[in-house]
Amino acid sequence: MDQTLVVTLMVNGTQVTRSVQPRQHLVDFLRDELGLTGSHIGCEHGVCGACTLRVNGEIVRGCLMLAVQANGCRVDTIEGLSDSKELAKLQKAFHEKNALQCGFCTPGMLMAAQDLVRLNRKPTREEIRSHISGNYCRCTGYQAIVDAIEEVVNG
Amino acid sequence: MGKAELPLHTPGTKIDRGYIGESVPRPNAARLLQGRGAFTDDLRFPRLAHVAFFRSPYAHALIKKLDLEPARRQPGVIGVFDGRAVAEYCTPWVAVLAHLKGIKSPEQHAIAIERACWQGEAVAAVVAESRTQAEDAVQLIEAEWEELPVVVDMEESLKNTKTIHPGFEDNICFKREHDTGGVDDAFAKADVVVEDTFHFGRHTGVCLEGRAILADYNAAEHSLTVYHATQAPHMMQDIFSRHLNIPEGNVRVIAKDVGGSFGIKVHVYADEMATAALSVMLRRPVKFVADRLESFLSDIHAREHRAKVRVACTKAGEILAFELDDLTAIGPYSVYPRTSGIEGNQVVNLTGGPYRHQKYKARMHVVFTNKNVTCQYRAVGHPIAVALTEGIVDLAAQKLGMDPAEFRRINLIADDAYPYTFPSGIKFEKLSHHKALDLLLKITNYAHLRAEQSRLRQQKIYRGIGLAAMIEVTNPSPAFYGVGGARISAQDGATIRLEPTGMVTVMCSVTEQGQGTEGIFAQIAASAVGVSMDKVKVITGDTGVTPYGGGTWASRGAGIGGEAVLQAGRALRSNMLEVAAHILKADKAELDIAGNAVINKLTQERKLELAELGRVAYFRPDTLPMDFQSELTVTRHYTPRQYGFTFTNGIQASLVEVDPDTGFVKLLKHWCVEDSGTVINPMLVDEQLRGGVVQGIGAALYEECLYSPEGQLLNGNMADYLVPMSGEMPDIVCAHIETPTLQSQLGAKGVGEAGTAGAPAAIMNAINDALAPLNARVTRMPFTPERILRALKKV
Numbered sequence: 001m002d003q004t005l006v007v008t009l010m011v012n013g014t015q016v017t018r019s020v021q022p023r024q025h026l027v028d029f030l031r032d033e034l035g036l037t038g039s040h041i042g043c044e045h046g047v048c049g050a051c052t053l054r055v056n057g058e059i060v061r062g063c064l065m066l067a068v069q070a071n072g073c074r075v076d077t078i079e080g081l082s083d084s085k086e087l088a089k090l091q092k093a094f095h096e097k098n099a100l101q102c103g104f105c106t107p108g109m110l111m112a113a114q115d116l117v118r119l120n121r122k123p124t125r126e127e128i129r130s131h132i133s134g135n136y137c138r139c140t141g142y143q144a145i146v147d148a149i150e151e152v153v154n155g
Numbered sequence: 156m157g158k159a160e161l162p163l164h165t166p167g168t169k170i171d172r173g174y175i176g177e178s179v180p181r182p183n184a185a186r187l188l189q190g191r192g193a194f195t196d197d198l199r200f201p202r203l204a205h206v207a208f209f210r211s212p213y214a215h216a217l218i219k220k221l222d223l224e225p226a227r228r229q230p231g232v233i234g235v236f237d238g239r240a241v242a243e244y245c246t247p248w249v250a251v252l253a254h255l256k257g258i259k260s261p262e263q264h265a266i267a268i269e270r271a272c273w274q275g276e277a278v279a280a281v282v283a284e285s286r287t288q289a290e291d292a293v294q295l296i297e298a299e300w301e302e303l304p305v306v307v308d309m310e311e312s313l314k315n316t317k318t319i320h321p322g323f324e325d326n327i328c329f330k331r332e333h334d335t336g337g338v339d340d341a342f343a344k345a346d347v348v349v350e351d352t353f354h355f356g357r358h359t360g361v362c363l364e365g366r367a368i369l370a371d372y373n374a375a376e377h378s379l380t381v382y383h384a385t386q387a388p389h390m391m392q393d394i395f396s397r398h399l400n401i402p403e404g405n406v407r408v409i410a411k412d413v414g415g416s417f418g419i420k421v422h423v424y425a426d427e428m429a430t431a432a433l434s435v436m437l438r439r440p441v442k443f444v445a446d447r448l449e450s451f452l453s454d455i456h457a458r459e460h461r462a463k464v465r466v467a468c469t470k471a472g473e474i475l476a477f478e479l480d481d482l483t484a485i486g487p488y489s490v491y492p493r494t495s496g497i498e499g500n501q502v503v504n505l506t507g508g509p510y511r512h513q514k515y516k517a518r519m520h521v522v523f524t525n526k527n528v529t530c531q532y533r534a535v536g537h538p539i540a541v542a543l544t545e546g547i548v549d550l551a552a553q554k555l556g557m558d559p560a561e562f563r564r565i566n567l568i569a570d571d572a573y574p575y576t577f578p579s580g581i582k583f584e585k586l587s588h589h590k591a592l593d594l595l596l597k598i599t600n601y602a603h604l605r606a607e608q609s610r611l612r613q614q615k616i617y618r619g620i621g622l623a624a625m626i627e628v629t630n631p632s633p634a635f636y637g638v639g640g641a642r643i644s645a646q647d648g649a650t651i652r653l654e655p656t657g658m659v660t661v662m663c664s665v666t667e668q669g670q671g672t673e674g675i676f677a678q679i680a681a682s683a684v685g686v687s688m689d690k691v692k693v694i695t696g697d698t699g700v701t702p703y704g705g706g707t708w709a710s711r712g713a714g715i716g717g718e719a720v721l722q723a724g725r726a727l728r729s730n731m732l733e734v735a736a737h738i739l740k741a742d743k744a745e746l747d748i749a750g751n752a753v754i755n756k757l758t759q760e761r762k763l764e765l766a767e768l769g770r771v772a773y774f775r776p777d778t779l780p781m782d783f784q785s786e787l788t789v790t791r792h793y794t795p796r797q798y799g800f801t802f803t804n805g806i807q808a809s810l811v812e813v814d815p816d817t818g819f820v821k822l823l824k825h826w827c828v829e830d831s832g833t834v835i836n837p838m839l840v841d842e843q844l845r846g847g848v849v850q851g852i853g854a855a856l857y858e859e860c861l862y863s864p865e866g867q868l869l870n871g872n873m874a875d876y877l878v879p880m881s882g883e884m885p886d887i888v889c890a891h892i893e894t895p896t897l898q899s900q901l902g903a904k905g906v907g908e909a910g911t912a913g914a915p916a917a918i919m920n921a922i923n924d925a926l927a928p929l930n931a932r933v934t935r936m937p938f939t940p941e942r943i944l945r946a947l948k949k950v
Contacts, residue, residue: 036196038190078190102669103187104414133882141845
């Protein structure tokens with residue numbers, strides 16, 4: 001358990017190198033080693049989507065990927081995509097439509113939503129619902145989230 | 156009294172409501188949208204230690220031996236403790252309340268001593284430098300157990316074939332009987348009697364953020380600061396103080412961002428008390444965050460009921476009497492300090508609630524079992540009472556050959572009948588059932604839905620329309636807990652301070668878990684003082700900062716906390732105008748505040764910017780009269796007193812399509828009409844309703860904590876325990892009636908639980924309406940495809 005491996009990855013555009021335990025998953029790595037606490041832990045078995053991150057441009061469950069698997073990868077988190085303004089339109093729409101309550105699912109939800117935005121097509125409400133159907137939100141009932149995403153992808 | 160001091164609902168007067176009634180976005184959402192909130196697990200402290208618990212693998216067993224030594228030798232381990240060690244620092248508790256006569260429960264310790272009573276009860280704690288190290292060491296604790304007889308079924312528990320707790324004669328935690336008299340006679344004389352038995356699956360809150368606590372003991376000060384994902388910081392301050400023997404003033408509870416609560420985070424959890432005790436024992440900060448598997452095993456569950464309900468009616472469809480026999484199981488302990496007797500008590504209070512019959516008889520038992528504990532979860536008791544009432548009402552309408560909407564119209568309490576005392580003893584100030592029904596029928600286009608349903612049945616498409624009228628407890632007075640001896644505040648307070656630059660800081664004892672408390676307080680404060688919302692900063696969730704209060708539960712935040720903010724804001728404005736009158740050498744009565752400035756009331760001319768007022772008051776008070784002292788920080792409190800609860804009402808409709816070949820239910824649309832009094836922010840109110848409806852949908856279709864006969868939780872993870880996800884959820888239409896409560900100037904009632912209260916009943920009725928032509932009926936929630944196919948006799 002004490003054996004560590006050195007990983008180097010690009011997190012939000014900054015190269016970081018750390019020694020990590022092989023068993024540490026990526027979201028624990030981001031939270032505990034780098035202090036990037038915007039990615040949340042909801043279930044640690046790949047169901048709730050709270051830890052959704054972007055690795056090499058694809059969204060992944062941060063709890064189902066090990067930090068060592070991200071060696072050499074480009075990882076983008078809610079903090080990075082907020083600062084780069086990539087999420088600005090979605091964040092504005094979420095804010096205006098109150099597409100969040102407690103905000104715990106929101107970073108993962110925005111990651112999943114932005115993945116749909118980047119596909120650059122005009123999805124129906126059903127397709128939006130389907131795209132975020134791996135992200136659990138206990139507070140909103142989802143409708144405002146669908147409304148907000150719809151406004152951005154079709155606006 | 157000027158207009159600004161009148162209640163917002165004063166008849167015949169147009170009050171400037173400012174932001175009240177506007178759908179403005181919540182200022183505090185911005186940080187959450189960037190992942191820059193501060194949930195308890197996000198906090199980093201020097202010397203922070205992490206605790207993991209060794210939990211009982213058995214539902215009921217004696218701890219014969221606990222060998223902690225192998226765990227103590229593990230890397231990073233700071234300490235390993237059993238129940239006796241922790242009990243030296245944390246006294247046990249018994250969760251009973253005086254107004255629930257006869258309720259009993261055994262003593263519960265922070266960590267179980269000698270005996271574990273449910274699978275998942277913590278029996279030892281490992282504190283280490285990291286959570287990983289603590290979990291590794293937990294694996295090495297060696298225990299010897301002697302299994303004890305297990306009671307998992309509530310009917311068996313009631314029969315008392317095995318008594319769970321030594322020293323108790325039976326497994327009954329609490330029982331209640333209620334009888335208005337005349338019920339048997341009403342049933343004997345009735346033209347029509349219908350009865351049915353309904354079953355409700357035990358389920359749980361599944362907050363996305365697990366329970367979280369970081370306790371930081373300062374040995375030099377003998378003080379404890381607890382960062383806690385809680386709904387009730389002051390209640391927890393009192394609890395930590397009394398059970399850890401630390402003076403109240405030395406305990407500070409801070410609830411920063413909380414990732415959903417829904418009642419889950421308003422209770423005392425043994426493992427959280429243990430965490431606080433461990434911080435004292437180790438003299439360093441200790442953190443516990445329940446992971447998802449622990450959450451299923453230890454977050455309170457709720458709603459496990461079996462209830463038989465009967466209704467007596469005339470041929471004309473008039474309800475004469477209700478009779479109820481409810482049984483509910485709560486696990487091995489009544490949960491501290493609210494008790495686990497309240498849910499069943501609410502079912503007795505609320506069953507039959509919207510209707511005008513006067514005869515009512517009820518019997519209710521709360522029994523112990525060897526499963527996880529249950530307690531108050533969003534809409535406490537309401538989903539049960541509403542489903543029983545609306546389920547049996549639909550059956551009566553069906554038997555009489557009446558349309559369910561028409562049957563309800565005949566029986567709903569008239570809108571001009573208030574104040575009104577319901578036969579269970581609860582009192583309604585003013586409800587609007589008929590207005591709500593009319594509005595629902597209009598927005599659903601009910602006649603059209605029925606016609607479409609009938610047409611589609613010809614094509615063997617089975618759609619159902621379900622209605623559910625409801626009443627809802629909000630704004631509770633001390634009658635809920637305080638009268639029973641619980642140290643749970645029914646009053647709340649708000650402090651408002653004018654800052655020198657003309658900004659306004661609000662500190663309120665009601666907490667924020669995402670429902671928008673801080674947003675609506677900013678709206679109310681801005682409106683009451685006369686500033687724009689960007690000038691208002693709201694602080695909640697810190698016993699060291701805010702006035703004393705109850706926090707967030709029972710849909711009380713807007714109605715109670717909001718009223719305190721309104722009164723404090725109005726008082727601050729009055730005090731600001733006194734300062735302005737001196738500066739301007741004008742009559743206070745001629746001045747008002749609007750748009751961040753003191754204005755002339757008549758001409759609306761801007762006379763003094765608030766930044767100038769603040770500058771003079773704080774930095775140049777020497778320019779004000781010698782005998783004048785400005786008071787630009789104001790505190791006001793509010794307690795609802797006149798009624799035990801400020802009841803609200805509403806009605807929901809569900810449109811579903813049932814596939815008789817697969818048993819799948821497709822939710823096509825859902826409507827919710829609600830009367831929550833003064834609506835402060837329509838967007839947030841709609842969001843509360845929709846979120847609540849979806850939790851109710853979970854109860855109706857998906858969610859159930861399944862236990863084996865040995866008391867093992869079979870589906871305690873998110874892959875096996877289904878929750879509503881976006882793909883299956885319908886769009887939900889909300890509409891409002893506003894009947895303000897006249898008990899407060901604001902007039903707001905609560906809305907947080909209405910959706911969850913009514914949705915399961917509406918869906919059940921819709922499914923049974925769809926199944927009616929197939930002569931099938933379901934009464935056991937959740938309505939899984941299997942249960943529907945069984946009702947159709949296809950499996």
